Amino acid sequence: MSANTIIKLENVTKVFDGREVIHNCSMNVPKGSVYGFVGPNGAGKTTILKLIMGLLRPTTGRISVMGIAVPLERNQILQKIGSLIETPVFYEDISAEENLRLHLEYMKKQPLIENIPEMLHKVGLDGAANQPVKKFSLGMKQRLGIARAIIHRPEILLLDEPINGLDPMGIKEMRELFCSLAHEQNMTVIISSHILSELENTADYIGIIANGQIQREAAIKDIQENFPSGLEEYFFEAMRGDKTE
Numbered sequence: 663m664s665a666n667t668i669i670k671l672e673n674v675t676k677v678f679d680g681r682e683v684i685h686n687c688s689m690n691v692p693k694g695s696v697y698g699f700v701g702p703n704g705a706g707k708t709t710i711l712k713l714i715m716g717l718l719r720p721t722t723g724r725i726s727v728m729g730i731a732v733p734l735e736r737n738q739i740l741q742k743i744g745s746l747i748e749t750p751v752f753y754e755d756i757s758a759e760e761n762l763r764l765h766l767e768y769m770k771k772q773p774l775i776e777n778i779p780e781m782l783h784k785v786g787l788d789g790a791a792n793q794p795v796k797k798f799s800l801g802m803k804q805r806l807g808i809a810r811a812i813i814h815r816p817e818i819l820l821l822d823e824p825i826n827g828l829d830p831m832g833i834k835e836m837r838e839l840f841c842s843l844a845h846e847q848n849m850t851v852i853i854s855s856h857i858l859s860e861l862e863n864t865a866d867y868i869g870i871i872a873n874g875q876i877q878r879e880a881a882i883k884d885i886q887e888n889f890p891s892g893l894e895e896y897f898f899e900a901m902r903g904d905k906t907e
């Protein structure tokens with residue numbers, strides 16, 4: 663993982679209220695891949711996604727996204743990143759379609775407004791396009807959050823537990839969508855999730871985080887070759903701190 667690295671963290675730490683929650687953390691995400699990010703509750707996944715977005719400033723260390731230093735030159739890359747981090751917030755009184763239209767206007771991507779119906783179809787919301795978002799279920803809001811993260815055609819997509827609240831059909835559809843964005847459109851997709859089986863089906867690379875540090879990074883095909891029971895075995899081995907393969 664070097665020549666085509668698009669997101670790089672080097673020795674990053676983050677201190678909140680005197681407590682170091684990210685410790686000397688390094689991470690390499692290859693361009694055009696689905697990178698599955700997994701770790702226990704409180705390990706630091708959301709914090710790292712926010713650091714990559716430039717929403718938080720590292721206490722020490724370096725972060726670069728597409729070769730650009732974050733957060734220093736964050737404005738240069740904001741339009742190139744789409745994200746769904748924590749619970750998505752919408753204008754509740756207006757429709758799904760109008761929410762996406764406002765987002766595109768804010769991102770200065772008005773020509774993409776014509777793609778809104780197609781995007782709503784892709785995330786399974788075509789029947790609800792004109793309903794006010796306040797009438798949406800949790801899963802529908804999650805689908806709309808994914809649509810909003812993608813519609814401005816970012817080069818990088820950061821998804822924090824994106825399948826939360828989705829039904830089995832939605833999980834399958836979103837898995838196919840994320841893989842097609844990476845493999846057909848060369849988008850780089852980071853997905854944080856607790857669902858190992860889902861990551862095993864979706865990700866090309868896995869990063870395991872524990873105690874604020876990436877403990878291991880590997881291609882899923884190498885994990886499957888070296889660990890007969892797959893990602894679950896790899897994950898628990900990493901949690902025990904066993905020797906790397």
Ligand SMILES: Nc1ncnc2c1ncn2[C@@H]1O[C@H](COP(=O)(O)OP(=O)(O)OP(=O)(O)O)[C@@H](O)[C@H]1O
Pocket residue numbers: 678679683701702703704705706707708709710
């Ligand atoms: N703004 C903040 N102020 C203080 N502490 C914070 C803040 N944000 C996160 N933390 C702490 O940082 C640690 C990492 O939190 P983070 O949300 O990044 O973990 P996570 O891996 O995403 O967890 P989960 O899997 O439960 O969503 C936690 O101990 C959390 O309490």
